[in-house]
Amino acid sequence: MNVTRIDLKSHVRTVPDWPAPGVQFRDITPLLQDAQLLREVVERLASRYRDPALRPDRVAGLDARGFIVGAALAYALGLGFVPIRKQGKLPFRTIAETYELEYGSATLELHTDAVAPGERVLLVDDLIATGGTMMAGKRLLERLGAEVVEAAAIVDLPELGGADRLRAAGLPVHCLMSFGGH
Amino acid sequence: MNVTRIDLKSHVRTVPDWPAPGVQFRDITPLLQDAQLLREVVERLASRYRDPALRPDRVAGLDARGFIVGAALAYALGLGFVPIRKQGKLPFRTIAETYELEYGSATLELHTDAVAPGERVLLVDDLIATGGTMMAGKRLLERLGAEVVEAAAIVDLPELGGADRLRAAGLPVHCLMSFGGH
Numbered sequence: 001m002n003v004t005r006i007d008l009k010s011h012v013r014t015v016p017d018w019p020a021p022g023v024q025f026r027d028i029t030p031l032l033q034d035a036q037l038l039r040e041v042v043e044r045l046a047s048r049y050r051d052p053a054l055r056p057d058r059v060a061g062l063d064a065r066g067f068i069v070g071a072a073l074a075y076a077l078g079l080g081f082v083p084i085r086k087q088g089k090l091p092f093r094t095i096a097e098t099y100e101l102e103y104g105s106a107t108l109e110l111h112t113d114a115v116a117p118g119e120r121v122l123l124v125d126d127l128i129a130t131g132g133t134m135m136a137g138k139r140l141l142e143r144l145g146a147e148v149v150e151a152a153a154i155v156d157l158p159e160l161g162g163a164d165r166l167r168a169a170g171l172p173v174h175c176l177m178s179f180g181g182h
Numbered sequence: 183m184n185v186t187r188i189d190l191k192s193h194v195r196t197v198p199d200w201p202a203p204g205v206q207f208r209d210i211t212p213l214l215q216d217a218q219l220l221r222e223v224v225e226r227l228a229s230r231y232r233d234p235a236l237r238p239d240r241v242a243g244l245d246a247r248g249f250i251v252g253a254a255l256a257y258a259l260g261l262g263f264v265p266i267r268k269q270g271k272l273p274f275r276t277i278a279e280t281y282e283l284e285y286g287s288a289t290l291e292l293h294t295d296a297v298a299p300g301e302r303v304l305l306v307d308d309l310i311a312t313g314g315t316m317m318a319g320k321r322l323l324e325r326l327g328a329e330v331v332e333a334a335a336i337v338d339l340p341e342l343g344g345a346d347r348l349r350a351a352g353l354p355v356h357c358l359m360s361f362g363g364h
């Protein structure tokens with residue numbers, strides 16, 4: 001247990017009007033680049049998933065910021081790490097899921113041998129906005145027969161409704177912090 | 183010390199003719215997705231950089247596979263992690279380096295507050311081919327006043343000359359394995 005609890009949220013940097021005017025981008029790189037803060041982020045997540053009731057069999061991370069948190073978390077938990085990648089990046093046999101963005105669409109891919117049927121998989125990204133990426137990741141893992149036990153992220157943006165959508169689809173959500181309002 | 187030494191190389195998957203005819207792609211996802219193999223990869227690198235003579239102040243990883251190894255390694259070493267990203271992905275103030283590819287060019291970016299002058303930084307990617315990406319990462323870090331102490335990767339492809347180029351530029355290279363010949 002920490003005697004003093006680090007205020008992780010105060011270290012997230014808000015970048016105004018990025019990537020588009022009116023958007024307040026929540027930049028987690030200050031959390032990642034500081035040794036103590038990175039350790040705290042990973043340990044808070046790891047302590048949750050060390051609980052035998054929640055412990056997954058494997059960790060899947062979403063391209064590309066989800067690789068950073070997800071891989072460190074997998075290592076901390078002593079689990080393997082599976083990358084869910086943008087289209088055209090995985091060399092072996094893949095399955096694909098396309099999902100809608102504000103303008104256009106995007107496709108994610110997963111190696112067909114990435115998880116085994118019946119495995120409990122934790123899905124990790126840096127941030128939950130509309131939940132579209134997490135939902136596509138869930139569908140990919142479930143098509144291989146895995147059970148996605150939770151979606152974990154550092155930041156939730158509840159006003160964009162992603163966490164609600166994921167929960168409504170039967171996927172529990174756990175985030176270390178949330179940013180409401182602008 | 184391990185009594186039995188795991189043969190990591192036998193778990194790298196060679197995918198023929200990907201991403202182009204004649205290329206033998208070395209796919210490290212089987213190493214990442216297995217708990218014991220991921221632990222072994224990270225521990226072999228971490229044990230090297232725990233040596234006080236080699237221990238860096240921070241770890242920088244190259245977008246996107248370098249995030250996986252780099253972030254787990256940073257966590258294992260108790261260090262912060264800095265992402266070096268493809269163009270247009272970092273929201274704060276950045277510097278950029280463009281480098282040549284076989285066809286065309288690519289640009290990498292780094293946040294200007296990612297490292298401090300005088301810091302010793304370890305540069306991490308999954309694989310060294312021509313060394314162009316590592317070299318661009320080195321230039322970015324050095325422009326911020328950091329000292330890049332070593333380039334580390336899982337796989338070296340010595341026939342492509344990247345490790346030789348990096349060493350000739352004054353950057354030591356450490357890889358867990360190499361694949362020569364086709």
